[in-house]
Structure formats: structure tokens, C-alpha cells
Ligand code: PAN
């Protein structure tokens with residue numbers, strides 16, 4: 493009979509749920525600053541006035557299997573700092589999954605924001621992110637999280653190991669709407685109306 497000690501899997505990761513941190517397993521980390529998001533924010537003049545090393549968001553994620561494996565799952569956190577470039581709130585780049593039918597879950601633990609979901613025809617939907625909100629991102633939808641609050645927005649995500657990230661489509665065509673601050677409130681503004689906003 494196998495003993496419990498022999499059956500026990502080591503290196504089981506631990507979450508600091510509210511801080512968005514992972515430990516106890518090899519974790520990937522990335523930091524994205526304003527300098528790396530030059531093509532993403534609409535107000536280039538305001539962007540030029542911000543130190544390009546200003547952190548916009550950090551991601552930590554665990555890949556228990558290789559990204560080439562079909563059927564696995566990845567798990568990670570994103571923390572978006574509060575801030576704006578001009579009147580546009582700090583946000584993630586946003587992406588489609590390379591394999592378009594791959595879905596994803598986001599769940600918010602801290603802060604307030606909006607999740608933009610855009611299909612390939614550029615139809616856009618928005619979900620409000622607040623502590624406890626759970627978001628199902630269907631396959632075929634580009635997704636971008638926006639921090640509309642005064643504190644960090646922290647959420648966890650779970651996505652298929654083979655999903656892949658297509659950043660090119662969003663980098664070249666953008667989303668069809670932006671979340672801008674108007675009279676201190678977040679408003680979804682269609683891309684074609686942004687210059688008048
Ligand atoms: C998330 C995102 C994370 C950062 O883990 O990768 O929030 O956003 P960008 O990847 O758009 O920079 C996810 O959606 N994974 O699939």
C-alpha cells in the first residue's frame with residue numbers, strides 16, 4: 493500500500509488571494525509600463541508627459557503543463573494600477589486567443605473596473621468588475637480589463653493551456669470603444685467618437 497507521504501504531491505502552489513500573488517511553484521511574471529503601451533492609449537500628448545517606466549499592470553501566472561498541451565489549464569493574476577493617460581484609464585493591452593474558440597474565466601478580488609469583450613465583427617460588450625464579480629469570456633472574444641477606480645484592480649484568470657495570445661489584431665486595429673473619464677465617471681466611448689470626446 494502506498495503511504496500518504498509517498499502519495500503527497502509537493503510544490504503545490506499557494507495563492508495570496510487578495511494580493512494577487514502566487515508562491516510555492518515556478519511562476520511566470522510580467523510587468524507592463526506606459527512606455528510599452530504607446531500604441532494603445534489614444535492621447536499621445538499626455539502619454540509623452542508620463543515617465544515611460546510607470547507601471548500599468550503586473551501579471552503572475554502558473555503553467556502546470558506546457559503551452560503545447562491541449563486540455564490543460566493555466567492560472568494567473570493581474571493587478572492594474574489606478575491611473576490614466578489623459579482621460580483614458582489604465583488598462584491591459586487586450587487580446588484574442590490564438591485558438592479562437594478558447595474561453596477564459598476572470599474573477600475580481602479587489603478594486604473596480606470594466607471588462608471589454610469584443611467579437612471579430614467588432615461588436616463590443618462590457619461587464620462591470622468589482623470584488624466578487626465572475627466573468628466568463630467566450631471563445632472568439634478579445635478581452636481587455638480597465639481599472640476605473642482609485643485603487644488597484646486585481647483579478648484572477650483561468651484559461652486553456654493551448655489558447656495562445658494574439659496581440660497583433662488588437663495592436664493593429666484596437667478595440668471598437670474606449671473607457672474614458674467624463675466628469676469623473678467612466679464612460680464607454682465608441683472609437684469613432686473618441687476625438688470629439
Ligand atoms: C490574462 C491576461 C492579463 C494581461 O491573464 O493575459 O490580464 O492582459 P494582456 O495579456 O492583454 O496584456 C489573460 O487573458 N490570459 O489569457
Ligand code: ZN
Nearest residue numbers: 589596635651
Ligand atoms: Zn486571455
